[in-house]
Amino acid sequence: MGFHFVISQAQHWVKERIGAGDIAVDATAGNGSDTLFLAGLLGAKGTVYVFDIQAEALAQTQTxxxxxxxxxxxxxxxxxxxxxxxxxASHIAAEHHGQIAAIMFNLGFLPGAASTIITQTSTTLAALEAALLLLRSGGILTVVVYPGHEGGQAEAAAVESWASNVPPSLAQAIVYRFPQKAAAPYLIGLIKK
Structure with a gap:
């Protein structure tokens, strides 16, 4: 048996840190797999905020x-x-600021849709800064990056650089990567102190 694929590993890390009734964020709805994962873990008393710039992604998530x-x-x-x-930060209820248990990012583009609509480095970095402030102490932030598509390598490098520059007094960061496959997706995680 090999190592977990990066999405499975992200979900594994999140599952260890959240429970029923918590609040979580799927920062990139995509096809809804992280949303469904979070909604199932949190149960009826939990809340999941789900973001995407494409109505198609939100419709797929709802379906x-x-x-x-x-x-x-x-x-x-x-x-x-x-x-x-x-x-x-402006869409999450003020009383949930600093109370978020987990925030999951899955960067790149919506599978099956136009690959020209991709996450952008500047907005991703702004979102990561906001996410770190929204997390509770002990909360987890996961980011799956995709260096293999147009623009993906630059975004992945910027996210990794951002994570490495988060002060250790604020969060612990880790990179989970398969080094034999340079273009393969990889995972960056942070746990807020």
Whole structure:
């Protein structure tokens, strides 16, 4: 048996740090797999804020939630927001600031859609700064980066640089990567102190 793929590893790290009734953020809805994962973990008393700039991504996420959930009343309250993740602080209820248990980013582009619509380094870095402030002590931030597509390498390098410059007194950072595959996705994680 090999190592976990990066998305599975991100979910593994998050599962260790959150529980029923917590608050979480899916910063990039994509096809909704992280949203469904978070909503299931948090249960009916939990809350998930979900961001994407593409209505198609939010629609796919909604469809996934409806189709996969045999008991929708056991899922967290999911707030689908047609907004860039860099604006998350203004869309998350003020009483949830500093209370978020987990924030998950899955960068790149929406699978099956136009690969020209990608996450942008400048907005991603702004979103990461906001995310760090929104997390509670002990909260986790995961970022799956995709260096293999156009613009992905620059964004991945910028995110890794950002994480390495977060003061250790604020958060602990880690990189989970398969070094034999330079263009493969990899995972950057932070745990807030």
């Amino acid at each position: 996934r939630l409806q189709a996969t959930a045999s008991k929708p009343d056991q899922l967290a309250n999911v707030n689908l927001l047609l907004a860039g993740h860099e604006h998350m």
